[in-house]
Amino acid sequence: MKRSALLLLGLCGCLLAGCPPTVEDRPGVEVIVDGGRQFPDDLAGVWKAESGGWEIVLEPNGKISSAIVGLSRVRMQPGQVTRVPMKMGGKGVFEAGPWAVHYSHDRRQLTVEIAIANLRVELGGSVVKGRRLELFTGTISPDGKSWWASRFSFPEYVADTKRYRNHKLTVDPDDPPLEELLFRKVSAAKQDALVGKSG
16 A cells, blocks of 8 residues: 555656646536535635645535645646646646535534546656545534544556556555544635636
């Protein structure tokens, strides 16, 4: 597993060539609030993790307008395909799958699912392709400015390198959370200018 993680980091850690990505439309975000109540207005804004590069932008209706996917630092939008050029040539293609937001007023628990339905990264002569689901779940602080979230990651990747051909990279779904992240709400304003740009 450690070898798989290092291989993936090596291929995806330095992706961007600094050019803006291109996008295509796909289906969007499902929002579920317990008891049929409305999503809290005060949770709308930019939520940024203190480590790992993750960022999630929530709208007043609870939908995610964009997210920076931590490992690759690519800013994605729900329902879209993002294409980015690579530093060593080739390209990265990230197709958003179904995204979801679930909130419980009683427990102040926020859960966010970000699915990448199809991913293909070309770096030099190496390629990683597959799909991935990221799940964040945890409690919002009483002041609504912090969110302690457990992150669960479910990648299904196949790597093609000079050393490893069709090497399957997987994670046991029974493993404990990958990490605990502290998200802070860094802005309550809509970040329309950020949408579509890479992080």
